[in-house]
Amino acid sequence: MPTTQHRRTKRTTKAGDGATQAAAASPAPRAPRGDGRGKYVYCIIGSTEPLRFGAIGIGAQPSDVHTINYRDIAAIVSDTPLEVHDATRENVLAHERVNETVMRDHTVIPMSFGTVFKTRDDIIELLRAAYDAFCDVLGKMQGKVEFGVKVLWDRDEMVREIERDDEDVRQLKKEIATQKGSTYFARVQYGRLIDQALQTRSERCVNDIFETLGDVSVASRANKPIGDKMIMNAAFLVARDKEAAFDARLKAIGARYGALTFKYTGPWPPYNFVNIRLKLERAQPE
Amino acid sequence: MPVERTTGGTSLIDVLDRVLDKGIVIDAWVRVSLVGIDLITVEARIVVASIDTYIRYSEAVGQVSSASKPAQVDSRTHEAVLAENEALRAQLSAAATDGRVRTRRRRHAQAV
Numbered sequence: 001m002p003t004t005q006h007r008r009t010k011r012t013t014k015a016g017d018g019a020t021q022a023a024a025a026s027p028a029p030r031a032p033r034g035d036g037r038g039k040y041v042y043c044i045i046g047s048t049e050p051l052r053f054g055a056i057g058i059g060a061q062p063s064d065v066h067t068i069n070y071r072d073i074a075a076i077v078s079d080t081p082l083e084v085h086d087a088t089r090e091n092v093l094a095h096e097r098v099n100e101t102v103m104r105d106h107t108v109i110p111m112s113f114g115t116v117f118k119t120r121d122d123i124i125e126l127l128r129a130a131y132d133a134f135c136d137v138l139g140k141m142q143g144k145v146e147f148g149v150k151v152l153w154d155r156d157e158m159v160r161e162i163e164r165d166d167e168d169v170r171q172l173k174k175e176i177a178t179q180k181g182s183t184y185f186a187r188v189q190y191g192r193l194i195d196q197a198l199q200t201r202s203e204r205c206v207n208d209i210f211e212t213l214g215d216v217s218v219a220s221r222a223n224k225p226i227g228d229k230m231i232m233n234a235a236f237l238v239a240r241d242k243e244a245a246f247d248a249r250l251k252a253i254g255a256r257y258g259a260l261t262f263k264y265t266g267p268w269p270p271y272n273f274v275n276i277r278l279k280l281e282r283a284q285p286e
Numbered sequence: 287m288p289v290e291r292t293t294g295g296t297s298l299i300d301v302l303d304r305v306l307d308k309g310i311v312i313d314a315w316v317r318v319s320l321v322g323i324d325l326i327t328v329e330a331r332i333v334v335a336s337i338d339t340y341i342r343y344s345e346a347v348g349q350v351s352s353a354s355k356p357a358q359v360d361s362r363t364h365e366a367v368l369a370e371n372e373a374l375r376a377q378l379s380a381a382a383t384d385g386r387v388r389t390r391r392r393r394h395a396q397a398v
Contacts, residue, residue: 044310087306089298095305096295110309129332140339148300219341223303237341247291254289262289265297271304275338279313281331
């Protein structure tokens with residue numbers, strides 16, 4: 001009976017009410033039913049054979065991570081309660097951990113966090129429906145990984161540097177210090193000059209870093225910097241065989257810009273370079 | 287300051303930056319509805335709404351500018367399409383009320 005099973009999942013899900021109704025209204029269910037268990041999908045890889053990756057799955061009791069194969073591609077999944085997974089630290093890191101493990105030997109297209117399917121058949125349907133898109137992207141990402149590069153600077157230190165190097169700013173500062181009357185306009189002017197100089201410097205610097213990493217990477221994306229210390233928040237797509245070169249190049253840049261802080265992470269699945277949006281279309285009930 | 291690489295999974299912020307809305311994304315509505323509905327094979331089927339790999343931008347415009355390009359390129363195309371839509375719609379409604387436009391077109395088609 002469908003209702004009993006749905007009642008069982010209801011406790012664990014916010015969508016419980018709507019889901020129960022929808023299920024009751026839907027046509028007679030098909031076997032086999034997942035008994036409140038679903039399958040969490042981590043990523044898609046190219047593989048013709050079934051693979052296992054050990055008990056590293058999402059959830060309090062990590063379950064076995066394995067493939068569900070369709071033709072020459074496969075979804076990496078693990079059994080999980082049929083519920084909406086909150087983006088807690090443990091869950092998010094588990095998602096990433098599985099991706100990183102699979103990535104060691106395979107090119108992956110990462111799934112965004114929290115995608116749960118009810119049955120194996122549903123995942124096969126996913127693989128079948130988006131087969132061309134997956135193959136296309138797998139081909140393009142073949143042997144490539146992503147690296148994150150965030151660059152931070154010490155704004156105050158930069159301002160001091162500008163005051164030291166920039167003739168106009170230095171002049172203005174002296175004026176403000178020695179002037180007897182109101183210094184209001186001089187100070188406004190000073191602030192404007194500093195802002196401009198900071199902007200110019202950060203742009204020059206960021207462009208230089210992008211350029212220097214250009215020929216050791218396949219592509220790059222600049223995301224919005226977070227906070228006022230960050231001047232660059234980028235992702236680079238790098239071929240596996242250029243990884244060492246990329247590494248060396250970035251270290252050289254770090255040495256050149258001693259005043260900057262680099263946060264260098266990876267290898268990541270190519271999250272920033274793959275964007276596949278899927279949606280459900282209502283089919284005619286049989 | 288020396289640049290050290292850390293593996294992805296060590297920084298929660300960096301992970302969150304990526305996993306929440308990047309990669310393969312299924313509509314939020316779907317994700318919720320997955321719970322408890324007899325899914326795809328019965329009621330609905332999955333379709334690819336859009337697919338993008340950001341490689342092509344860098345090939346087209348070079349590394350540096352590729353950085354901020356995608357959004358700009360997209361929005362400009364989007365606007366252009368919207369404008370074109372608008373223009374076409376205007377033409378259409380004009381054609382619907384004004385027979386001449388239609389006639390002229392038909393004549394043109396015959397000439398071709």
